Amino acid sequence: METLISGRCDLHSVPDSYVLSANTRPGKDEVPFFESIPVIDLGINSIHDRPGVVSQILEAAREFGLFQLTNHGISAEQMEDTLRVAKEFFHLPMEEKGKYFSEDPKQSCRLYTSIEYRKEKVHFWRDALRHPCYPLEDHWHSWPEKPDWYREVIGRFSTEVRKLSLLLLGLIGEGLGLEHGFFNEGLTRVQLLALNHYPPCPDPSLTLGLPPHGDVNLITVLLQGKVPGLQFLREGSWLAVRPCPGALLVNIGHALEVISNGNVRTVEHRVVTDGQHERTTVGSFIHPAYDSQIEPARKLVNDRGGRPLYKSVTYKDFVSTYIVDTYEIKPFPERYALKRD
Template identity: 30%
Template sequence: MEESSDPPFMELYKNLFHNHEQGSKNNDNYGVSDDVEEWELPMIDLGRLDQGGWEREDCKREIAEASRIWGFFQVLNHGVSCDILEKMRCEQIKAFKKTFDEKTSNHRDLNFPVGSYRWGTPSATCLKQLAWSEAFHVPLADISNMAGSTNLRTTMEQFSNTVSDLAEMLAEILAEELGHKSSFFKDNCLPSTCYLRMNRYPPCPVSPQVFGLMPHTDSDFLTILHQDQIGGLQLVKDGKWIAVKPNKEALIINIGDLFQAWSNDVYKSVEHRVVANRETERFSTAFFFCPSYDTMIQSCVENSIYRRFSFKEFRQQVQDDVKRLGYKIGLPRFIL
């Protein structure tokens, strides 16, 4: 009998499924609605930044406007070649196709840093807190030390180096549009403090009762995401959930909590989720633009909404809330 590559969701979380069935009999149904409308995110051609003049300024203005109104946008001519994106997808598929035991024991062909492989939600107390997904979450600083597959390591390095430059450029543009030409992001968000996360969302026989990734905001400055054509990413717009239409040539950019705090709520860190698919697996790769843990976060203007805090303090508060409550509180914890 061939060993499965899928994590044992049904076995480990059987009590959650049992409790959900009992709750459903009492009309306690919190499944995902099927009537979520699909929208296209604002599309921005970054090639216009090289044209100078009003084209460049117009492009910068659109980036800032999308970050204020949506908290999400997508970019073309982003500097990451189609070849690198396709290689990244192929290499992560190979990694996830290892057996579950090989992934949890960090097989020699993988050789990720200890603790990189994650699946499910250890802290889940009910089904709506369970993430039907698995991931390799890797600090950029550790990629070069991976002794496993050369192709995987090389591809991860190529992807992360390119998107690091993209994230820094976008952060500087967003700061400039607030009137702050600053070296803050270049000085504090170094490759050694950022992360790469490769995600797989296996087919889910109980979809839409569970999420691939439960609703949340990102605890960084910026996230850069490349997803496949399957879809499943949803976000809140004007108080309702919308589904993001996939575009294989585009990268998706979203504002994180730290940028919302730094911009004093000008740029929005928007709640989003991934919906599990009953029949088809989904892959994505995310880059998280983060500072060092001791970096202090404070508003770039006076009359700040939030008190000054370190990234370490913020992360610790998030982890404590998730452990105690089952979900993240985030920025509201730091309002003055």
């Protein structure tokens, strides 16, 4: 537990174990905000222009791999409560939140720091609480009991954000021409929630909250507050994401890129720290079941006279390879790309 950043009060400089090499640290150069990230009005209560919304989502997923979503059906009050309870958890006394600390990645409800602290040569400026949340009744009893309203607020949010994620996947499938219900229970069986906490950092130029990566899953929906920190790579340059009031950020995952046969793409992104302010976010990750087959949808290959760009693989093996490639800094999912004539 002594490794938790949020539990240390003596950090007036960045410890050597968090200092990245010169070619991987963010440095002191200011990264500009990219003001052209699509902001899509979902109009959840009345999607009056469904083809238009589908077109916007598909274009954003193809061109950027991420977009911000407004009028998504989750109230401002619910989002504020979710961020508030997440912050309260990380500010709990060590003896309380430490009940959930574990260095075992297989632990169901787990508080940890960085990514895999004991395996890393360099650590990242983040504490995280991660747990499954679907089906809700199978998991909520393992969640933190403190703050008192944690289970109620996080349970309600996870249920609503799952509905939203499935709606988005349905709209993307519709735009790709896939059959209704393509993203069925098998491909969307697992939902993980991650509460990320990035305390103020003495020198943000030396370290990162999270290293450059793409999400392995199908789709990620991120609730972030007012403090920016997310950056994405575009044409070889890092660009910052300015949080849009009331919006949720949507990321396309590697698994969805493969299933779409490259029609939508994952974006490489990272998290920087802030010298003055803490940053807390809540991310919902939709994963296929481990025994699901990850491969280009046949309709996108057979019905269109095309060819698959990726090999077929079980999601279990897909994730295992992703973890190895992440540690060895190899491109992913290019490992599964088929050779072209």
